[in-house]
Amino acid sequence: MLGKFFHKPGPEHSDRVPPGQHLTNGFPVLTYGETPPVDRDTWEFRVWGLAEERVFSWDDFMALPQHDFTADFHCVTRWSKLDVKWRGVKVADFMALLNLDPKAAHVMEHCYGGYTTNVPLADFLREENFFAHTLFDEPLPPDHGGPMRLVIPHLYAWKSAKWINGLEFLEKEVSGFWERNGYHRRGEPWAEERYSNRFFGG
Numbered sequence: 001m002l003g004k005f006f007h008k009p010g011p012e013h014s015d016r017v018p019p020g021q022h023l024t025n026g027f028p029v030l031t032y033g034e035t036p037p038v039d040r041d042t043w044e045f046r047v048w049g050l051a052e053e054r055v056f057s058w059d060d061f062m063a064l065p066q067h068d069f070t071a072d073f074h075c076v077t078r079w080s081k082l083d084v085k086w087r088g089v090k091v092a093d094f095m096a097l098l099n100l101d102p103k104a105a106h107v108m109e110h111c112y113g114g115y116t117t118n119v120p121l122a123d124f125l126r127e128e129n130f131f132a133h134t135l136f137d138e139p140l141p142p143d144h145g146g147p148m149r150l151v152i153p154h155l156y157a158w159k160s161a162k163w164i165n166g167l168e169f170l171e172k173e174v175s176g177f178w179e180r181n182g183y184h185r186r187g188e189p190w191a192e193e194r195y196s197n198r199f200f201g202g
């Protein structure tokens with residue numbers, strides 16, 4: 001019994017809902033711990049590791065091209081939400097500002113509040129990925145990661161860091177928070193890459 005907020009996908013959506021997922025019309029909040037207070041005026045975004053170290057401000061992100069995005073959102077706890085409408089900055093446009101060391105092969109996403117999650121560089125650089133500051137035409141609510149979060153639509157949503165404030169570029173894979181605590185290293189929903197008992201980087 002899933003209740004009225006979750007339902008099995010009808011045939012019109014079955015090709016968009018990964019195995020083992022149910023649709024929700026609401027938008028649940030999934031956070032480990034509290035929502036950290038983050039202020040746009042003092043917001044900072046730092047890049048370090050195998051890239052020239054840089055610090056970006058809110059205005060630096062606003063100066064980049066702004067786009068609308070529509071993406072499906074899949075949480076490993078088995079809910080999916082289709083057609084989420086966001087606005088923000090393409091990861092590709094942001095990455096064009098960086099001076100990346102060719103040895104970089106992995107990315108650690110860092111957040112206000114201390115959450116981390118890791119992705120292979122190739123997954124991070126996918127054309128459809130973006131930083132979002134707007135959700136359904138409203139400023140991104142704090143509980144959903146406002147003022148700014150990452151969205152990586154092709155992986156489970158724990159890879160879409162809320163309150164993101166930094167990227168650490170790495171040569172070797174290092175596990176982030178959930179990856180150290182039993183989640184899969186990559187998290188591809190169509191392959192149901194949910195859990196694993198391996199982690200990397202001590």
Ligand SMILES: Nc1nc2c(c(=O)[nH]1)N[C@H]1C(S)=C(S)[C@@H](COP(=O)(O)O)O[C@H]1N2
Binds near residue numbers: 030075145158
């Ligand atoms: N900083 C941070 N980002 C996070 C999380 C978190 O606990 N902290 N939870 C992740 C998980 S498990 C999911 S499913 C999505 C949930 O996003 P939502 O709360 O906007 O639905 O955020 C991801 N990003």
Ligand SMILES: [Mo]
Binds near residue numbers: 076
């Ligand atoms: Mo999740």
